[in-house]
Structures are given as structure tokens and as C-alpha cells.
Amino acid sequence: MIITVTLNAAIDKTLAVPNFRLGRRHRAVEQTSMAGGKGVNVARALKRLGQPVIATGVAGGPTGTRIIEQLTDEAILNDFVRIREESRTSTAVVDPTTGDQTEINERGPEVTEGELELFVDKLLYLAKGAAVCVFSGSLPRGIPDELYARLIGEINRLGVLTVLDSEGEALRLGTRAEPGIVTPNEPEAEELVGHEFSDDDDRAQAMHEIVELGASEALMTLPSGCLAFTRDGQERALYSARIDPGMVESRSTVGSGDAFLAGMVAARYGGRSAEDCLRFAVACGAESVQHFGAGVVDPREVQRLLDDVTVERLSEPALSPGA
Numbered sequence: 001m002i003i004t005v006t007l008n009a010a011i012d013k014t015l016a017v018p019n020f021r022l023g024r025r026h027r028a029v030e031q032t033s034m035a036g037g038k039g040v041n042v043a044r045a046l047k048r049l050g051q052p053v054i055a056t057g058v059a060g061g062p063t064g065t066r067i068i069e070q071l072t073d074e075a076i077l078n079d080f081v082r083i084r085e086e087s088r089t090s091t092a093v094v095d096p097t098t099g100d101q102t103e104i105n106e107r108g109p110e111v112t113e114g115e116l117e118l119f120v121d122k123l124l125y126l127a128k129g130a131a132v133c134v135f136s137g138s139l140p141r142g143i144p145d146e147l148y149a150r151l152i153g154e155i156n157r158l159g160v161l162t163v164l165d166s167e168g169e170a171l172r173l174g175t176r177a178e179p180g181i182v183t184p185n186e187p188e189a190e191e192l193v194g195h196e197f198s199d200d201d202d203r204a205q206a207m208h209e210i211v212e213l214g215a216s217e218a219l220m221t222l223p224s225g226c227l228a229f230t231r232d233g234q235e236r237a238l239y240s241a242r243i244d245p246g247m248v249e250s251r252s253t254v255g256s257g258d259a260f261l262a263g264m265v266a267a268r269y270g271g272r273s274a275e276d277c278l279r280f281a282v283a284c285g286a287e288s289v290q291h292f293g294a295g296v297v298d299p300r301e302v303q304r305l306l307d308d309v310t311v312e313r314l315s316e317p318a319l320s321p322g323a
């Protein structure tokens with residue numbers, strides 16, 4: 001079983017608005033509303049890929065009820081802790097004429113200490129029967145930045161593979177707690193290592209720095225694929241995986257990182273080689289941009305795209321000691 005953790009679950013509303021301009025009144029030509037939050041998106045993609053997954057986290061108020069009902073409608077197993085304050089609604093405006101995307105995320109509920117401890121108990125219970133636990137997204141108000149670090153420590157001890165996809169302080173502290181895999185995008189990785197990347201050598205070096213910080217493996221998503229310092233057997237090696245963006249017709253890139261992560265976890269769960277995992281993950285990320293909803297992937301289309309992904313094992317840059 002794969003567990004996904006979503007502490008910032010939401011109803012994600014996506015609106016297609018041609019020629020979107022600030023300060024104007026618009027009419028949406030297309031709209032969707034579905035349960036969201038990064039871990040929920042990962043759960044949706046895993047479910048569509050035919051993987052056994054259970055989504056957990058916290059959800060509150062009428063919006064929380066809708067999140068749980070929509071998950072249940074999609075036949076995604078879920079076990080959330082109900083909280084007193086109302087879960088958020090996040091709105092994305094996609095302009096089909098330019099491809100530009102504007103996201104507005106509500107502030108979200110405050111989680112009390114008691115609610116958080118109920119969640120921790122639930123997660124540790126669920127993790128006893130799990131192979132992988134994915135922590136996705138930012139933390140809501142009231143939850144200390146150390147939470148992912150604490151949970152990663154406890155769940156690593158159960159022998160469950162921990163995967164962390166977050167940002168800022170929660171990612172930095174979580175990475176020090178030695179998760180199995182971290183999956184930042186490029187700006188998140190720059191913040192994590194504390195400097196910007198100007199070329200591919202910088203990016204490759206950063207993969208080593210992230211591992212030195214504590215992660216066992218580092219995967220950095222890029223709009224064209226990913227760079228990975230990942231294991232094949234006992235050994236770690238640097239890989240690049242790329243797809244020509246022209247292979248897919250982009251409708252919405254919201255949640256492409258979540259589909260990528262789901263692809264990686266699904267392939268790992270299936271015991272595939274490092275190269276196959278990266279190929280599958282990049283194909284899932286790319287396929288997902290053809291759909292309007294976050295975490296929506298079509299497994300047949302993913303299969304079709306696999307041949308269009310180029311995976312390359314890179315020679316190592318000058319390594320710093322201990323990498």
C-alpha cells in the first residue's frame with residue numbers, strides 16, 4: 001500500500017479564461033472543481049495508474065466534507081482526520097490563448113495541537129501496513145515546520161520508503177531527517193541548497209548537495225523532464241531524463257509535479273530499474289499536462305509517451321567529499 005499525506009487538502013477549482021487580464025471581468029469557457037492539495041493529486045494519479053493507495057491528512061468544514069465525498073466518488077481510498085476549521089478552496093485561472101496560469105490559494109485552516117496528534121496517530125497506524133509514504137505540499141497554520149522531519153524519522157523506522165515533496169523550511173528540515181526521496185522543482189531546489197543555478201553543472205552539483213543534507217535520493221523536476229541522483233541497486237548515479245515538450249498538447253500544467261511523483265512511486269513500487277522509473281515518471285508528468293485536472297493521467301497515453309523520453313546516465317561533476 002502507498003500512503004499519501006495531504007495536510008493542506010483543498011477543493012481545486014480550475015477556470016479556463018481566454019485573454020485573461022487583470023482588472024477585467026471575464027467568463028470562463030471551461031471549469032472543473034475537484035478534490036486537491038498535492039498529496040490528493042498524487043493519490044489520484046496513483047489510483048489512475050492502478051496502484052493501491054490511501055489518501056490521509058486533515059479536512060474541515062463543508063469544504064472538507066466535499067473533499068472526502070469527491071475522493072470517495074473517484075474510488076480513492078481515504079482516511080482523513082476531521083478538523084474544526086474549514087478546508088480551503090484554491091483557484092487556478094488558465095488562459096488557453098497564452099498558456100499562462102495564475103493560481104490563488106486561500107490561507108487555509110488552522111490546525112490545533114490536539115487535531116495534529118490525532119492525525120499523527122492515524123498515520124503511524126496506517127504506515128504499519130504500507131510500503132511507501134508520500135508527504136506532499138506546504139503545512140497549514142498551526143503545524144510546526146518540523147512536522148515532516150518528525151514523521152519521516154518515525155516512518156523510516158518502520159522500514160517504509162519516505163518521499164518528501166515540499167518547499168521552504170518544511171522541506172529543509174524534512175530533508176535533514178533523511179527521507180528516501182525528495183522531489184523539488186528547480187526553484188525549490190535552489191532554495192533548499194541556498195544558491196541559484198546558472199548551468200547544468202550547478203544543477204548536477206546541487207543533487208549531491210541535497211543528498212549531503214540528508215536525502216537518500218534527489219530528483220529535481222524541470223519543465224523538460226528531470227535530473228536525478230538516484231539508486232540503481234546499492235549504487236547512486238546521476239541521470240537526466242527529458243521529453244520534447246512538443247510531444248504533448250499542454251492544457252494545464254497544474255499538478256504536473258504531482259503526476260511525475262506518482263509515476264516515480266508507481267514504478268518504484270513495481271520494482272523497476274532506476275532508468276525505467278525516471279522514464280515512467282517523466283512520461284506521467286508530461287501526459288498529465290494534456291488534462292485539465294491536477295493528477296489526471298491516462299495510463300495508455302503514458303505508455304505511448306515512454307519511447308519519447310530520453311534517459312541518460314551522466315558522468316559525475318567534481319564531487320564534494322562525502323557525496
Ligand SMILES: Nc1ncnc2c1ncn2[C@@H]1O[C@H](COP(=O)(O)OP(=O)(O)OP(=O)(O)O)[C@@H](O)[C@H]1O
Nearest residue numbers: 185221222223224225245255256257258260285286
Ligand atoms: N509543458 C509541459 N510539457 C511537457 N511536460 C511538462 C510540461 N510542464 C511540466 N512537464 C513535466 O512535468 C514534470 C513536473 O514538472 P514541474 O517542474 O513543472 O513540476 P512542479 O513545478 O512541481 O509542478 P506542480 O507543483 O504544479 O505539480 C516534469 O517532469 C516535466 O517533464
Ligand SMILES: [Mg+2]
Nearest residue numbers: 165185257258
Ligand atoms: Mg511540485
